[in-house]
Amino acid sequence: MRIRKTYGSRFVYNSFLKLFIELTMALNKFMHPRNKYKNKKANFQYLAIKYPEFRKHVYPDVSGKLFLDFKNPDSLRQLSTTLMKEDFGLDVVLPPDRLVPTIPLRLNYILWIEDILKDSSVEGDISGIDVGTGGSCVYPLLSARMNKWRFLATELDDTNFTCAVKNVERNQMTNLIQVQKVEKSVVLLDVLNTSAATFTFCMCNPPFFMDNLEAQGITNTRSDDRPEPHSVCTASPTESVAFGGEVEFVKKMIHESLELKTKVRVYTSMVGKKTSLSPLKEELRKLKILNFSTTEFCQGKTMRWGLGWSFDETIKFPKRQSCFTETEFGIMYTTEGVAYQIKEYLKQLQIKCEDKKSNETKISMVLTAYQNTWSNQRKKRRHPKDKQLQEHSSDTKYMNTNNSNDTTQYAASLIAGETFPVEKNQANLTEIAHKGDISVAGETFPVEKNQANLTEIAQKFDISVAGNTPVKRKRKDSGSSNSLEAKIQKTEANSQISEIREMIQNADGSMDNIDTSMNGNKIKSESIDLEASSSSGVNIKRCETTAENLLPTLSVSNNQSENSSLLKCNLFVKQIEDEMISIEMSWIDGTCRESMNQVLQYFKNKLKVSA
Numbered sequence: 001m002r003i004r005k006t007y008g009s010r011f012v013y014n015s016f017l018k019l020f021i022e023l024t025m026a027l028n029k030f031m032h033p034r035n036k037y038k039n040k041k042a043n044f045q046y047l048a049i050k051y052p053e054f055r056k057h058v059y060p061d062v063s064g065k066l067f068l069d070f071k072n073p074d075s076l077r078q079l080s081t082t083l084m085k086e087d088f089g090l091d092v093v094l095p096p097d098r099l100v101p102t103i104p105l106r107l108n109y110i111l112w113i114e115d116i117l118k119d120s121s122v123e124g125d126i127s128g129i130d131v132g133t134g135g136s137c138v139y140p141l142l143s144a145r146m147n148k149w150r151f152l153a154t155e156l157d158d159t160n161f162t163c164a165v166k167n168v169e170r171n172q173m174t175n176l177i178q179v180q181k182v183e184k185s186v187v188l189l190d191v192l193n194t195s196a197a198t199f200t201f202c203m204c205n206p207p208f209f210m211d212n213l214e215a216q217g218i219t220n221t222r223s224d225d226r227p228e229p230h231s232v233c234t235a236s237p238t239e240s241v242a243f244g245g246e247v248e249f250v251k252k253m254i255h256e257s258l259e260l261k262t263k264v265r266v267y268t269s270m271v272g273k274k275t276s277l278s279p280l281k282e283e284l285r286k287l288k289i290l291n292f293s294t295t296e297f298c299q300g301k302t303m304r305w306g307l308g309w310s311f312d313e314t315i316k317f318p319k320r321q322s323c324f325t326e327t328e329f330g331i332m333y334t335t336e337g338v339a340y341q342i343k344e345y346l347k348q349l350q351i352k353c354e355d356k357k358s359n360e361t362k363i364s365m366v367l368t369a370y371q372n373t374w375s376n377q378r379k380k381r382r383h384p385k386d387k388q389l390q391e392h393s394s395d396t397k398y399m400n401t402n403n404s405n406d407t408t409q410y411a412a413s414l415i416a417g418e419t420f421p422v423e424k425n426q427a428n429l430t431e432i433a434h435k436g437d438i439s440v441a442g443e444t445f446p447v448e449k450n451q452a453n454l455t456e457i458a459q460k461f462d463i464s465v466a467g468n469t470p471v472k473r474k475r476k477d478s479g480s481s482n483s484l485e486a487k488i489q490k491t492e493a494n495s496q497i498s499e500i501r502e503m504i505q506n507a508d509g510s511m512d513n514i515d516t517s518m519n520g521n522k523i524k525s526e527s528i529d530l531e532a533s534s535s536s537g538v539n540i541k542r543c544e545t546t547a548e549n550l551l552p553t554l555s556v557s558n559n560q561s562e563n564s565s566l567l568k569c570n571l572f573v574k575q576i577e578d579e580m581i582s583i584e585m586s587w588i589d590g591t592c593r594e595s596m597n598q599v600l601q602y603f604k605n606k607l608k609v610s611a
């Protein structure tokens with residue numbers, strides 16, 4: 001999994017943040033357990049030695065490892081034909097400019113049908129219909145080879161039809177597979193109405209796009225900032241486009257099945273988009289077809305979904321097993337899964353979470369936090385002693401002490417968390433300064449003059465810098481330095497630096513424009529704009545934080561009233577594309593807007609860690 005981006009919306013200043021979770025982790029481990037490619041990746045080295053045609057499509061890297069260009073349709077075609085030959089003994093020719101079947105993914109579908117039949121105790125002579133078999137005739141050929149199932153394969157496209165017939169003949173399977181040319185308007189009816197034959201199941205990989213514009217990617221829902229797909233789409237418009245796309249195609253199948261009823265014992269179809277499942281399930285319910293089920297097919301970086309329904313009560317669909325119900329912080333690529341995981345984090349953070357109206361593609365909740373439990377987590381893990389210090393801080397803030405040295409020492413400790421706070425402060429600041437210019441009280445200190453800047457900044461923050469200033473110093477604005485408020489502000493100032501540092505570390509990349517302004521003894525962080533260069537970068541924009549805002553973060557108060565909340569915000573987990581989930585937060589109320597950034601950043605780090 002990859003966490004791609006967070007950003008503050010432009011239309012509401014820092015009130016809306018988004019985190020995209022792109023589901024690009026290899027899905028192989030979620031392949032069907034009997035899929036032969038689950039634990040055995042294709043061995044390009046071996047295949048290149050054995051098949052000269054395949055050899056032409058692989059390239060070695062510097063270490064000698066062979067690669068295939070998944071964006072080259074010819075290479076994909078060669079890979080599929082080679083795997084069919086090597087692993088199934090099938091001689092298949094795929095027409096150019098037509099869909100190239102991905103063998104491991106096609107196997108997942110066949111294995112699911114095997115499961116349905118097994119769970120329903122369907123044995124003996126098995127016959128299936130493959131609606132739109134393609135030029136490869138891949139499902140019938142593989143199923144006939146694996147299970148000796150008989151097939152009626154239909155095809156609309158002339159080129160595909162001719163090619164499918166030849167592939168069947170080439171493999172001497174005409175006794176098991178019959179390919180039939182069909183007309184556009186119907187899916188199953190024409191084929192079955194004229195015959196008394198019954199079938200055990202039907203399967204279909206429908207044309208997925210609703211029109212040529214969608215096929216060309218002009219009107220699809222893919223967001224601009226997503227990376228290019230891993231492999232090229234090889235399907236031609238004639239085979240990939242149908243009016244209304246896959247939803248209308250499968251709906252037509254559902255309606256036709258109402259007429260055909262048990263002439264086919266199990267109706268199934270694959271869909272290429274998860275969002276297609278909801279309207280199809282709705283249609284089934286509307287038509288009172290209640291014996292239905294869905295499944296997930298996972299392979300490489302691709303996911304597809306299966307939908308099955310039946311009018312035969314003896315048909316039992318295998319218990320739905322989501323690829324992503326691995327809990328306890330194994331990533332789950334569904335809105336429910338991500339929401340579940342986020343709730344676990346919220347529990348750990350003691351952030352109140354109230355569920356709001358949700359549906360399959362959008363889960364809503366309202367979060368309320370009364371104290372900052374998310375900052376400096378890394379440090380807390382590394383230095384449990386700091387926790388004591390922080391607890392100590394919570395206590396001391398109620399103590400009316402005049403010992404400003406203690407406060408300074410503690411403030412330094414918060415940053416350093418070590419026995420030698422001064423050196424650590426230096427390291428912190430150096431690290432921040434190295435990332436870019438630092439602006440203090442409206443003045444910008446260029447990155448080239450780090451050392452000079454550090455001394456000056458340190459004075460303003462009341463932080464000692466090794467070699468330049470004494471270890472313990474008093475703030476210049478002594479008027480407030482002895483007061484409780486000053487101590488908290490000072491502590492928070494340092495804590496704030498620490499947080500910035502942590503954000504920098506967490507963002508996995510170099511930062512530009514760290515702009516931390518100090519205004520007297522108040523911190524005003526006008527803009528923390530962290531743009532990481534890495535793909536898992538974080539871009540947290542425009543956050544406004546003042547020391548006054550931050551004060552409640554130290555109030556580890558027993559009085560957690562709504563009014564004193566540090567952060568109250570909406571959180572939405574949304575399925576925005578098949579392979580993309582977003583976590584969005586929008587501000588409702590609270591005393592520290594920056595905290596919303598921080599909590600989102602916390603999720604980002606945790607999700608990444610657990611991926």
Ligand SMILES: C[S@@+](CC[C@H](N)C(=O)[O-])C[C@H]1O[C@@H](n2cnc3c(N)ncnc32)[C@H](O)[C@@H]1O
Pocket residue numbers: 099100101131132133134135136138139154155156157160182183184185186187205206207208235238239240242
């Ligand atoms: C997405 S392709 C799937 C091909 C193949 N089954 C596979 O999985 O690789 C869809 C196929 O359905 C065919 N097709 C479209 N409408 C059809 C219809 N009404 N009846 C039969 N085939 C159809 C297309 O020509 C195309 O070959």
